[in-house]
Amino acid sequence: MSILKGKPDDDIKIGVYVCHCGHNIASTVDVEEVARRAKELGEVSVARDYVYMCSSKGQNLIRQDIMQLGINRVVVAACSPRLYEQTFQNVLRESGLNPYLLQVANIREQCAWLHEPGPLATEKANRLVKGAIKRVIHHSPIEEQSVPVFPATLVIGGGIAGIQAALEIANSQQIVYLVEREPSIGGHMAQFDKTFPTLDCSACILTPKMNEVARNPYIRLMTYSEVVEVSGYVGNFNVKVRRKARYIDEDKCVGCGICVEKCPWSTESEFDADLGVRKAVYTPFPQAIPNIPVIDKERCVYFLKGKCRACEKFCEAKAINFQQEDLFIELHVGAIIVATGYDVFDPTPISQYGYGRLPNVFTSLEFERLCSPSGPTGGQLKLADGREPKSLAVIHCVGSRDQNYNAYCSRVCCMHSLKYSHLFKEKTGGEVYQIYIDMRCTGKGYEEFYERVQGEHVRFIRGKLATITADSPDSETGEKLSLSCEDTLLGGLVNIPVDMAVLCVALEPRHDAEQVAQILRLGRSRDGFFMERHPKLDPVATMSEGIFIVGCCQGPKDIPDTVAQASAAAARALAMIVRGKMETGAITAAIDETLCSACKVCNALCPYGAIFFDEVSNVSRVNRILCKGCNVCGAACPSGAISTRNFSESQILAEIEGVLV
Amino acid sequence: MAKLKLALYWAASCGGCEIAQLLIGDRILKLAEAADIVFWPVAIDAKYKDVEAMEDNSIDVCLFNGAIRNSEQEHMARMLRAKSKVMIAYGACACRGGIPGLGNLHNRQQIFDTVYRDTASTEKNGNIFPQPSYKAPEGELEIPVFYDTVSTLNQVVDVEYYIPGCPPEEKTTWLALEALIQGKLPPRGTVISHNVKAVCDDCSRKRDIKKIKKIHRTYEFIPEPEICLLEQGLLCVGVATRGGCGALCPQVSMPCTGCYGPVEGVIDQGAHFLSAVASVIDSKDEEEIRTILSDVRDPVGTCYRYSLPDSLVRRASIK
Numbered sequence: 020m021s022i023l024k025g026k027p028d029d030d031i032k033i034g035v036y037v038c039h040c041g042h043n044i045a046s047t048v049d050v051e052e053v054a055r056r057a058k059e060l061g062e063v064s065v066a067r068d069y070v071y072m073c074s075s076k077g078q079n080l081i082r083q084d085i086m087q088l089g090i091n092r093v094v095v096a097a098c099s100p101r102l103y104e105q106t107f108q109n110v111l112r113e114s115g116l117n118p119y120l121l122q123v124a125n126i127r128e129q130c131a132w133l134h135e136p137g138p139l140a141t142e143k144a145n146r147l148v149k150g151a152i153k154r155v156i157h158h159s160p161i162e163e164q165s166v167p168v169f170p171a172t173l174v175i176g177g178g179i180a181g182i183q184a185a186l187e188i189a190n191s192q193q194i195v196y197l198v199e200r201e202p203s204i205g206g207h208m209a210q211f212d213k214t215f216p217t218l219d220c221s222a223c224i225l226t227p228k229m230n231e232v233a234r235n236p237y238i239r240l241m242t243y244s245e246v247v248e249v250s251g252y253v254g255n256f257n258v259k260v261r262r263k264a265r266y267i268d269e270d271k272c273v274g275c276g277i278c279v280e281k282c283p284w285s286t287e288s289e290f291d292a293d294l295g296v297r298k299a300v301y302t303p304f305p306q307a308i309p310n311i312p313v314i315d316k317e318r319c320v321y322f323l324k325g326k327c328r329a330c331e332k333f334c335e336a337k338a339i340n341f342q343q344e345d346l347f348i349e350l351h352v353g354a355i356i357v358a359t360g361y362d363v364f365d366p367t368p369i370s371q372y373g374y375g376r377l378p379n380v381f382t383s384l385e386f387e388r389l390c391s392p393s394g395p396t397g398g399q400l401k402l403a404d405g406r407e408p409k410s411l412a413v414i415h416c417v418g419s420r421d422q423n424y425n426a427y428c429s430r431v432c433c434m435h436s437l438k439y440s441h442l443f444k445e446k447t448g449g450e451v452y453q454i455y456i457d458m459r460c461t462g463k464g465y466e467e468f469y470e471r472v473q474g475e476h477v478r479f480i481r482g483k484l485a486t487i488t489a490d491s492p493d494s495e496t497g498e499k500l501s502l503s504c505e506d507t508l509l510g511g512l513v514n515i516p517v518d519m520a521v522l523c524v525a526l527e528p529r530h531d532a533e534q535v536a537q538i539l540r541l542g543r544s545r546d547g548f549f550m551e552r553h554p555k556l557d558p559v560a561t562m563s564e565g566i567f568i569v570g571c572c573q574g575p576k577d578i579p580d581t582v583a584q585a586s587a588a589a590a591r592a593l594a595m596i597v598r599g600k601m602e603t604g605a606i607t608a609a610i611d612e613t614l615c616s617a618c619k620v621c622n623a624l625c626p627y628g629a630i631f632f633d634e635v636s637n638v639s640r641v642n643r644i645l646c647k648g649c650n651v652c653g654a655a656c657p658s659g660a661i662s663t664r665n666f667s668e669s670q671i672l673a674e675i676e677g678v679l680v
Numbered sequence: 681m682a683k684l685k686l687a688l689y690w691a692a693s694c695g696g697c698e699i700a701q702l703l704i705g706d707r708i709l710k711l712a713e714a715a716d717i718v719f720w721p722v723a724i725d726a727k728y729k730d731v732e733a734m735e736d737n738s739i740d741v742c743l744f745n746g747a748i749r750n751s752e753q754e755h756m757a758r759m760l761r762a763k764s765k766v767m768i769a770y771g772a773c774a775c776r777g778g779i780p781g782l783g784n785l786h787n788r789q790q791i792f793d794t795v796y797r798d799t800a801s802t803e804k805n806g807n808i809f810p811q812p813s814y815k816a817p818e819g820e821l822e823i824p825v826f827y828d829t830v831s832t833l834n835q836v837v838d839v840e841y842y843i844p845g846c847p848p849e850e851k852t853t854w855l856a857l858e859a860l861i862q863g864k865l866p867p868r869g870t871v872i873s874h875n876v877k878a879v880c881d882d883c884s885r886k887r888d889i890k891k892i893k894k895i896h897r898t899y900e901f902i903p904e905p906e907i908c909l910l911e912q913g914l915l916c917v918g919v920a921t922r923g924g925c926g927a928l929c930p931q932v933s934m935p936c937t938g939c940y941g942p943v944e945g946v947i948d949q950g951a952h953f954l955s956a957v958a959s960v961i962d963s964k965d966e967e968e969i970r971t972i973l974s975d976v977r978d979p980v981g982t983c984y985r986y987s988l989p990d991s992l993v994r995r996a997s998i999k
Contacts, residue, residue, distance in 0.1 A: 299729045614943060616878035618910075618919040623889040655959035657877045657920035659946035668947060 031065040031156055034090035035148065036081055038072035038097035040127055045070075047131040049141040053096060056145050056146035060152055064088060073103045078110045085114040092120050092155040096148045097223070098127040117160030119605065119665055124151035131499065132422045146535025146678045158311060158672045163605045166644050168254035168353040168565075175246055175535075176358035178206020178577060180585045182228050184356045189237035189591030193596055196350050198260055203307035205230055206360055210290060212390035212398075213442065214578060215434040222393070223305060229308040241348070243313055248353070249538050252644045253565030254601055258350040264343040266314035267300075271338035274310035278330035278339065286318045288395070292385045295395030300330050304375030305393060314339075354565050354592035357549065358585065359535055361571035364418035364425070364525035367513045371486040372417070372522060378403035379500060379519045380487060383435060386521045388557075390442050400446050404498070410450040410500050411443045413482050418525035420456060426523045427546050429575040432523035433459045437469055439521055440477040447456075451477045452515055454484050454504055462577065482507045487520055526575040539566055547604030548574045559588040562647070563627070564603060567591055604671065606648035606665050612638045614660035621652040621661060683716035688770075689760055690722065691746030691753035692780040692830065697771040697803035698722045700847030704854050712859040715740075719760075731759060739764040740858055743843075747773040747780045747989065748831045751812075752824035761837040766865070768856065772846035772939050774833040775871075776942075777989030779846070784988050784995035786790040789850070793997045830989050842871040846934060846939035846986055851924050873924030876944040879936050880918055883927035885909065895975040898934065898943075909935050910960075915982050918945065919947075920953035937985050948992045950983035 035057040050068045058066040058646070069077045072095060084090045093116070095107050100123035108118035134140040139141060154402040170193060174185045177199030185197045197204070208214075209229075211221035232238055241260060241335075248259035248597055267278075278300045292305050297303070299318040302310060314330070317440035321327040321341065329341040363384050366374040374380045379402050381389065392398035402408050413436045419429040433455065440451040447462040458479075460469040473479070482505040490499045504517040528547035536543050540563045542550035549568045552560040559567045567588035570581040595601050608629075615638040621630050622639060629645035630652055632638075641652070641661075650663040690698065704711070718739060719726050742764035748754050761767055772778040783791060792809045796802060814821045815905065833839050843856050856872045859865055866872065875881055887908040896913040903909055909916040909930055918936035920945050929936050942949035963969050976982060984991055 069874045354943065462875075465922070614877055614945065616880040616919070616943070617887060618878060618880040618908075620890055620919055620960055623891065624959055651959070655956050657952045657956035658943040659952060660943070 030564055031062050031092055032088065032090050033060075033092040033094060033152055033155060034081065034084045034088070035063055035066040035096065035152065036072050036077070037066070037068040037126075037148070038077070038095065039068065039070045040072075040098060040131075041070065044097070044127050044131040047134060047136045047140050048144045048146075049138075052141055053126070053144045053148055057094075057096075057148050057152065060149065061214055061268075062092075062156060063152060064090060073096050073106055078106070080108050081107070081622075085111070085116055091116065092122075092124050092158060094124060094148065094151045094155055096124040096126045096144065099123075099125045099129075105620050118163075119161040120155070120158050120252075122151040122155040122158065124148045130437050150674040150677035153672035154670050157667065157673050158665065160665045161605045164643060165600045165602045166252070166254040167600050168598070169256075169351055170594045170596045170599070171196065171350070171352045172354045172356060172596065173256070173258055173350060173352040174356045174358060174524060176206070176360055176570070177201075177204030177232075177242065177356060178570065178583045179208040179225065179228075179359045180360070180572075181206070181227075181356070181358035182232055183582045183585035184358060184589045184592075186228065186231055186235065186567060187586050188593060189235045190598075191593055191597075192237055193593065194237055194239065195261075196239045196241065196258075196352065196518060197365070198244050198246055199240075200245045201303065202243050202265070202301075202311075202313045203303050203309070204232060204242060205306075206306070206362045207384075209304060210292070210391075210579065211387050212392075212394075213438060215438040216462070216464045218438070222391075226306045229306065233308045240307060240309065241573060244348075246535075247347075247537060249540075252642065253354060253603065254353045254595065254644075256352050256355055257666045258352060258355075262346040262348060264316075264345050265311065266316070266319075266339065266341055266343050268338045268340050268343075269311050270307070270376065271336045273336050273338075274309045275336070276312070277333045278333070281310055281329045281333045283327070283329060284320050286315070291388045291395045292382070294385055294388055303365070314341075314419065315363065315558075326676055343466070344525070355539065356585075356588045356592060357535070357541070357561075357566065357568045359529055359532070359572040361526040361575065362529050364419050365529050366522045368424075368525055369417065372414070372484070372520075373487045373500075374522060377487060377489055377500060377520075379408070379498075381519070381521050381525045383432065383439075383521055386439060390439075390446070396448075400443065400595070403506070406518075407447055408443075408449060409447065410452070410517040410519070411447075412440070412452045412454060412500070412515060412517045412520045413439050413452070414520060414522050414652070415455040416483075416525075417522040417526070425527065427575070428459065429526045430459070431526065431575060431577045432469070433457075434462070434465055434577065435600065436521075436523050437472045438478075441475060444475050444477070450517070452502075452517065453477055453479045454502070455479065455481060456483060462579065465587055480504060480506050480508075480513065482513075505564045526571055529572065532572070538628075541562060541566065541568070544574075546574070548572060555607045559584055559591060564644075565595065565601070581594060591609070603644050604646075604648055606651055606663060607643045607646035608641045608648065608650060608661055608663045609640055610639055611660045611662075612636065612640075613638060614658050615639055616658055616660075617658065620655050620657060624651050624655055626651065642680055659680070685738065686711075686715040686717050686893050687718065687719040687739045687742040687745050688717065688722075688765060689742065689756060690745075690759065691736040691744065691774070691833075692749040693771065693773045693778070695722075696847040697745035697773075700771070700845070700850065700853060704846040704857065705850075707854060707857075711857055711861065717956030728756075731763060734763045736762050737765050740970045741766045741768060743768050744806050744833055745770040745774050747777050748827075748833065748836050749780055749783065749829075750824040750826050753765045754827075754836055757833060757837050763834075767833075767837060768843060769833040769839045770843045771848055772844060772941065772986040775844055775990075776987040777830050778833050778986050779843065781830045781987065781989040782981060782985070783830050786856070786923050786996070788826050790998070792826075794945060829995050832989050835989070840868050842875055842941075844871055844922060844940040845925065846937075849928075851926075852924055871941065871944065873922055873940060877923055877925035878919055878943050879921045879923045879925065879927050879940070880908075881907075881929065882923040882925065883930050884917060884932060887911070890960040892957070892960050893962045893972065895972060897975075897977070901934050905933070908985045909933070911985075915957065915976065917982070917985075919956055920949055938983075939986050941987060941990075948990075949987045949989055950980075954983045956977075 037054045054066040054068040111118045124147045174181045174197045185195045244262045251257045282298040282300045283297045284299040287293040288295040300314045316322045388394040418424040485503045490501045499516045544550045551558045569584040569588045629642045653661040769775045914935040916935035917938035921938045922940040
């Protein structure tokens with residue numbers, strides 16, 4: 020006796036189409052027999068087999084039967100529905116049938132490819148097809164849906180990724196809100212000296228883009244601002260942005276810099292990786308966009324002690340405003356591009372490398388600032404005692420490819436290590452040692468750069484650095500560092516005396532990535548970076564429809580890859596905005612309100628925030644646009660009031676019965 | 681209008697259903713005006729042979745309570761089915777298997793071993809088990825055959841309507857009887873109750889997001905009077921149980937045990953409750969989840985107290 024109650028009562032005519040898949044299926048399964056057996060079932064009006072059901076001829080068989088025989092349910096027995104379900108759904112759609120009146124029985128991956136040829140394989144195919152037939156009886160048409168897309172995009176993060184994405188969209192004359200939490204856009208790229216492998220000056224290629232951002236009328240730039248809340252869904256996000264108080268009126272400030280000049284208070288410059296100093300009122304670097312300073316409330320003596328106001332006295336534009344407060348601004352956007360970048364690994368915990376203890380051990384980012392003409396030393400490499408270093412060790416994979424810290428490869432360090440070697444040679448002519456595990460130079464022109472640097476008499480030592488210690492000061496050469504390291508090519512321990520060491524530190528997820536992930540409902544992969552929808556085929560989209568991730572917030576990558584990703588995400592956002600609407604999935608959960616008892620078991624479960632409680636009607640409801648059809652709620656509903664379209668209990672039980680009974 | 685002919689019968693049950701039927705009080709007089717009771721072993725002196733003598737379809741309505749666990753009960757169910765135009769499963773046992781249905785965790789031999797051999801109060805004078813037939817000096821004696829598996833009424837005969845409850849509330853019984861008296865019967869297959877939604881719909885306790893960190897038993901604490909019991913860690917099956925009872929148990933701080941059966945349309949009440957509880961356990965750590973769930977002392981008895989024979993698995997597999 021069937022446990023199923025009730026059946027759809029319309030006149031059901033099922034067509035069954037069994038694919039040979041060339042020899043893929045037919046050499047293992049007797050496909051003609053499968054079609055014959057299907058035909059014996061009462062509801063089946065026609066059953067055919069064909070060599071390639073996915074070919075246009077195969078599709079035509081289905082199309083003709085729908086038109087001529089009035090077939091109103093279709094079962095295709097072929098490969099995985101992941102491959103051709105959409106193709107066959109289109110056949111139904113074009114023939115005037117709702118595409119969800121189709122069921123695919125996977126007799127290739129789940130049968131032919133697993134088993135030896137013979138009657139057992141054929142019997143299994145028969146059972147899978149029977150399950151599909153019994154299931155498709157319970158299918159009903161599902162209405163497909165689309166949502167309007169509001170024509171504006173939010174880009175979070177103003178590094179090179181965010182700048183590129185914003186410019187691409189703005190150049191198509193669409194509105195972009197670019198939100199950056201620092202006082203200026205530019206991100207990490209603005210801190211770099213030269214870029215590999217072409218050695219063009221980072222600022223020289225970035226600054227024009229930053230200026231373009233400032234000039235473009237379609238970009239609404241909000242610096243010193245943070246996204247604090249995102250609600251809504253694809254096409255219609257409501258975003259709350261906190262504009263932190265600059266204490267300087269952006270409309271009045273002319274960027275003359277007199278306030279900075281006159282400010283008597285200094286502190287460490289974050290932009291210079293704490294190696295240089297800045298004032299309490301400051302712009303992080305000379306080319307800052309916008310060229311409007313901020314007053315650092317934590318450092319400003321007026322805020323701390325109530326006295327000073329030197330900046331205010333000298334500002335002719337009367338732009339200083341100590342009364343300014345944080346502003347909250349609401350934005351309405353259709354798409355969101357997340358470009359929040361990365362943090363650099365803090366090597367202090369690897370105490371044997373002496374970072375923070377030995378004055379001449381630097382991180383890669385610090386070394387960038389030391390090399391930069393706008394950096395704290397004006398581009399001069401100097402040791403703690405002011406001498407020019409005569410030798411340098413560049414240590415690869417610090418915090419990367421290391422089970423104790425991050426298992427992944429940070430991808431950019433090999434190349435910037437080579438760049439450091441070149442820059443050091445150029446500036447000092449001294450000795451350079453590269454201590455590496457593997458050289459990974461896989462981009463365009465990268466291997467050639469590696470060869471070039473090899474030709475510059477850089478010493479490459481393959482091995483993992485053990486320790487850095489300080490040697491006793493030599494009267495002639497001053498204090499030296501002593502590196503102890505295994506050279507796996509020579510097969511022995513080596514000790515290297517150098518003046519300076521650079522630790523090429525890992526690129527890590529932002530310290531507040533989890534907070535951002537929660538605001539935007541993003542997933543994170545094991546390494547902590549934001550999770551893409553598909554690692555190969557959909558690397559910029561996320562499981563949150565309408566939200567894209569680009570640059571290093573998705574995983575470590577270099578500038579060319581970042582720029583390419585940013586353009587890709589911009590294209591995706593534009594595709595939604597230009598069409599003005601977007602199809603969302605039809606397979607979504609539905610709540611039968613006549614059965615919902617308001618127990619609220621489902622309310623906290625939805626990973627997409629698609630379930631909400633309607634206090635007026637006293638029932639839970641599903642927002643169909645947010646719903647991805649995962650059926651977590653349906654599995655939990657103790658009243659059986661929630662079912663996901665095309666995965667109803669009757670469909671699933673009918674399929675199981677079909678296979679087993 | 682001719683008076684209705686009504687039969688009432690009991691099978692594997694406790695007798696509570698008969699009490700519940702009498703709970704309609706003096707409305708029984710209204711019932712008597714509309715119907716003649718032709719068979720009711722608890723109250724009327726009628727014998728099996730009297731029923732056997734009746735014509736097929738001569739009884740208008742049979743209210744049948746109790747599950748089917750032996751040959752006599754099956755025989756009576758089939759006979760009353762043949763004699764009755766309308767068969768109603770009355771009470772949790774007839775509808776879903778009820779408490780006797782938990783016998784499906786064992787088989788006949790295991791039950792006999794416990795009852796006739798292993799219990800402390802049984803005299804240890806050898807393995808004496810009931811036999812279906814026995815040759816006594818006076819002649820051959822027969823008792824019904826005890827089955828391995830307890831069945832619901834509709835697993836044995838066709839059933840038109842279901843009246844849920846252990847036992848059914850007075851108002852539920854009267855809802856069905858009134859419909860009978862007035863001749864306004866609902867569609868075949870209806871579970872007759874005042875509510876199709878879960879007990880929560882009847883319950884006045886405040887419900888919010890559910891996250892369970894600790895599962896409690898009722899004796900451990902006095903629950904907050906106004907907050908959902910499930911949220912307080914008591915396994916109240918009300919979320920997975922048809923309402924209509926008025927949420928009597930949770931109102932007095934006793935968690936619902938599920939006697940009104942699943943909500944309309946649900947296949948397998950216990951699985952739905954289990955899935956709901958699993959969904960609201962507030963932990964992602966496997967070890968912690970195991971610890972939380974180890975406080976459920978009787979998982980089958982909690983989830984399937986009245987519905988094991990009606991579940992997808994029906995019974996334990998015993999080899």
